[in-house]
Amino acid sequence: MLIIAAHPDDEVIGMGGTVVKVASKGFKVYAVIVSDGTEGTAELIPESELATIRRDEALRAHEILGINTTYFLGIEDMSVQVNKANMKLLIQKIRSVRPLAIFTHHMGDLHWDHLATASLARDATMVSASSFFKDLGEPWRTSYFFVFDSLRVPLASPTHLIAIDTTLDAKLNALNQYKSQIKAIATFIPIVEGLSTYRGSLIGVGAAEAFQRIDLFPAMDLDFL
């Protein structure tokens, strides 16, 4: 599967517990981090240095989660644009990874980098399946497209709740690798725990992550026929 996240840490917050579960079942997990995350701290660190720090932190977090390969697009933080150049970058990744499932932010999110990433991911998934942009690789149709939960604007109608009782500790451990934003992370952790507990209570477990499946390609029949 392929996760497309705007900033380093969004992938952990959104679905870290599920990633550990999926990876432990032997599936390969890939991540694309769209922006360089240089606005993610209040500390005064030069942007070039901070980009390297956040990249290293992401790799440490991803090792804990079991993500096989991480691609950094390096787009400037707070500046993710929905344009052809960025869509082409994602089409190239989708066609080279050839994922069964893609996961990204949901369209009700408030952060514009998250919204731009969600929009790019959705369009790139659809265009990847077409014969457009032949120079970017063989067409690839991704079977499943999911959006993950958000701390500030939780998904209104999740279609999937995945129990993460056994992997919540690994998720929090991965989140703690983002040491350059430890102050922000410290405020996130109770929210991550609270949301996980709430999601879990909906299915009678201690902790869960929520997703909404979106059908990007029209079904060829009614499921019950």
Ligand SMILES: [Zn+2]
């Ligand atoms: Zn973010």
